[in-house]
Amino acid sequence: MSDQHQLHIVGISGSLRKESYNTKLLQSASELLPPFVTYTAADISQLPLYNQDLENEVPSAVLQLVDLAKSADAFIFTTPEFNFTISAALKNAFEWLSRSMFGSPLARKPAAIAGATLGAYGTAKAQVHLRDILHGLDMRPVSRPEVLVSFAAQKFSPEGKITDEVTRDFLKQLMDNLVQWTIQLKNLKI
Ligand SMILES: Cc1cc2nc3c(=O)[nH]c(=O)nc-3n(C[C@H](O)[C@H](O)[C@H](O)COP(=O)(O)O)c2cc1C
Numbered sequence: 001m002s003d004q005h006q007l008h009i010v011g012i013s014g015s016l017r018k019e020s021y022n023t024k025l026l027q028s029a030s031e032l033l034p035p036f037v038t039y040t041a042a043d044i045s046q047l048p049l050y051n052q053d054l055e056n057e058v059p060s061a062v063l064q065l066v067d068l069a070k071s072a073d074a075f076i077f078t079t080p081e082f083n084f085t086i087s088a089a090l091k092n093a094f095e096w097l098s099r100s101m102f103g104s105p106l107a108r109k110p111a112a113i114a115g116a117t118l119g120a121y122g123t124a125k126a127q128v129h130l131r132d133i134l135h136g137l138d139m140r141p142v143s144r145p146e147v148l149v150s151f152a153a154q155k156f157s158p159e160g161k162i163t164d165e166v167t168r169d170f171l172k173q174l175m176d177n178l179v180q181w182t183i184q185l186k187n188l189k190i
Pocket of ligand 1: 116
């Protein structure tokens with residue numbers, strides 16, 4: 001793929017925590033993308049809670065996120081599992097990005113999903129919900145591999161790099177599949 005055909009991928013971590021494993025997972029995923037992909041991490045920490053009244057004077061954090069999402073060819077979402085589902089922070093970002101007044105900047109775009117937990121189930125339940133939400137948003141998620149990072153505290157170095165080879169291999173495969181799928185969809189122009 002030549003430079004003229006660069007892809008832009010935007011990543012959103014559903015955790016706002018400074019030392020978040022999901023933010024580390026997202027950063028690690030972005031480092032596995034091929035060189036012709038440009039990558040930007042979105043900041044959802046400043047978004048107000050979705051409230052339709054705010055649409056009369058849209059907050060600048062929302063406008064910034066919308067602009068970034070519009071420029072994306074594809075997305076990577078990482079999410080913690082909070083009470084068996086995705087984080088409220090990520091759901092809130094979806095509320096804003098789903099609005100047709102912004103041109104529904106997620107609709108029909110590819111996405112890869114992954115998640116990390118401290119416990120044994122690696123966000124399995126949250127990811128089922130996330131896939132359902134992406135379906136509602138008319139996105140085109142990659143279905144395999146499922147990247148469920150369990151016991152996350154044992155799988156990252158203090159600098160935030162993945163130390164577990166199997167996890168890194170799954171993440172690399174997910175990034176390769178996302179890029180291939182994005183190229184296919186762009187060529188199909190659907
Ligand atoms: C409010 C709350 C609810 C949680 N619920 C779950 C859960 O349902 N399943 C799970 O595996 N871990 C749960 N956890 C533990 C998270 O997996 C853990 O806090 C993880 O580190 C959060 O991701 P982060 O490191 O990206 O912030 C919960 C944690 C919190 C604070």
